[in-house]
Amino acid sequence: MNSHAAIRKPSRAERNQAVRQRLFDAAARIVGERGYAEASVARITDAAGVAQGTFYNHFASRQALLDSLLPELGQQMARAIQDRTAAIRPEAPRELARFEAWFDYLAENPGFLRILNEAEFAAPEAFQRHIANIAGPYHRILIRARDRGELDAFSDLELEVVVHMLMGARSYLGQRFGPAQPPDGAVMRAYARLLAGGLFGERPREPAD
Amino acid sequence: MNSHAAIRKPSRAERNQAVRQRLFDAAARIVGERGYAEASVARITDAAGVAQGTFYNHFASRQALLDSLLPELGQQMARAIQDRTAAIRPEAPRELARFEAWFDYLAENPGFLRILNEAEFAAPEAFQRHIANIAGPYHRILIRARDRGELDAFSDLELEVVVHMLMGARSYLGQRFGPAQPPDGAVMRAYARLLAGGLFGERPREPAD
Amino acid sequence: MNSHAAIRKPSRAERNQAVRQRLFDAAARIVGERGYAEASVARITDAAGVAQGTFYNHFASRQALLDSLLPELGQQMARAIQDRTAAIRPEAPRELARFEAWFDYLAENPGFLRILNEAEFAAPEAFQRHIANIAGPYHRILIRARDRGELDAFSDLELEVVVHMLMGARSYLGQRFGPAQPPDGAVMRAYARLLAGGLFGERPREPAD
Amino acid sequence: MNSHAAIRKPSRAERNQAVRQRLFDAAARIVGERGYAEASVARITDAAGVAQGTFYNHFASRQALLDSLLPELGQQMARAIQDRTAAIRPEAPRELARFEAWFDYLAENPGFLRILNEAEFAAPEAFQRHIANIAGPYHRILIRARDRGELDAFSDLELEVVVHMLMGARSYLGQRFGPAQPPDGAVMRAYARLLAGGLFGERPREPAD
């Protein structure tokens, strides 16, 4: 038993990391709540409880921190969703699980959607990298599912288009229904139906007319 | 022949309107090319060729002009699309025509997508109003199409979800493929297939095979 | 009699010029007394009695004002000396008059030497331009004097060297003896003797020994 | 044979000295190349390869190091020139040798002139001490030469003026012709001629001829 470890003072490196993390967290919170424009160095250091000059011991510039927000948080999100959905087969329920996990993640991380969406303008490089990070694996997953026969016969290029459609759909739905979903599960149901049969899909009925 | 009209000096009200329009156009160009943050009053008045003080004879504040950008331009866009698609029946090809018209509009108005997307953060009220302006009529159109039997039997609430999905898809696809679409029409085709039969749609038939 | 003119309010352009001049004068005073490094925008605007932002209505940047100091003041100095010495002939007394006028100018403008000398580092372009402004005409004057036979037969290139020697001598003498000259005119006398006969010049006496 | 000496670890005091010297050299290089203003503690310690805090184990303050630059380097220069010229007699060729040695020193120590000249403003005390260090011995040398009859009959005070003239001449000529002297030796020749016979020197003798 090392009773010393329990009360041991954090090392210099640990304290350094802790301050850096406090700055990062403060920035994430401010950007999530009020946007990139409001995330001035003064506000961030204030929220982190350090002097303004301290900021530059941990980040090369204000923009450098803002640019690091989305990559880091975006990967957290991707991992969270991946962890919950990797094992599901076939692809149709797995896609629905991904969709559900996305909303759960937004509910638990209320600032994330703003950090993500505003990054397109406030941290464009980070945004493009994030989109590529998400779209690439997503695309590969759909291709493999199609090859296993779990998807209709879309071409690779068509699947890339589909990926961006689904990402865009998620973004807008997160914006519109993220804070408060209708209680009867209409969002999930509409999403499931669209993917299962399209919008104009039940043409088998048409001949019946 | 009204030789008067040809050389008539513009009235005071007309000159007033012209200056206002120059400011509006300058702002739209700057925001479209460089974003809301770059659209300072100084830059706008510079581009419009008037003094800085003149700005406040036409707009109550910088934000007031920025807030007026999207509503005005968004209605132009809605009208352009509506004009090209209102007469098409049934709803399936009409939806595809709307989709196509969207890309055509983006090609002709390269700054519009940025004005629209960044407005979510730079002009939030305007953005919400715009979304409502688009989503409301869109929703009603789909409801009526469903009632005519041109759509699957989605509920009203489900159709509202669908509307936001389609708007999000458009936004992301415009971002990703607006500048340069793949030459073989894959974007349109993928969109059409998804709406026609979903992504996992053909398997019900498979057992039948 | 235009009694109106006596009490007439200064025009907008005049007030504008006056503010600019106040900023310029304040900067000249601060730099002359305390150096370029101390001439912060805050100190300059404070001394001029305007807000900090006003500075940038009149100068593009702090450096732009600092760069304009020496050219303007250097030309004033050149004119003051030229006015007092242009008519003197032949060159020997004229050169002495220039030398004397230099010290008189320094006495009347105590900050000038610092503005000049420190500019080599704080406003290098301005400094080089000033040196060229002074050395060029000076060189031409000496060449013409030589051609009139009022100077020894130095080559053009040698005269350029002489010009820089004399300018350097003035700078150091101004530094050393500008604030307080020895009362018996030793500075003038030494300068005159050196130019008249050099330092090792009276060797004709040597054979006499 | 002391094989110990060959591999002996430097003593604590020696290591201490070595770090101090590295800081001094780094500062000299930075000031010589980019000026005093650019010689921040961070840049100096960076260039010396030590931590920022280490600086204050060796110098009381940034200014203390900057103040120590010129005295130390100035004495090196004085010694280099003295070593090359002490034995020459009489004074006329010796003065020319000093002048030449000055240019040679500048060529070998390209940063020195900047360290010297800018010190007037960035390290004024050091500058005044250096000037005194140089002017004092120089003055005494000339006095003795005059007493030996190798110089014209200038008074002591006049010789002090001459010393400052020559130092100023050197500074300006070093600035103007240090980097690239005209190939035909015009600088040396002009200097020699001025000292030998002045600028207006030959005419008094002309009537006598």
Place this chain on the structure above:
DNA sequence: AATGAATGAGAGTTCATTCAT
């Protein structure tokens, strides 16, 4: 003696807005 993170004052500059002309 060496380290390097923390500090907070102060730097230059931009900005939306006001207002006398």
Place this chain on the structure above:
DNA sequence: AATGAATGAACTCTCATTCAT
């Protein structure tokens, strides 16, 4: 209605110095 100078708060970033490790 148009002008453009004046304002002062806010911005990002640099810096010399301190001090616990």
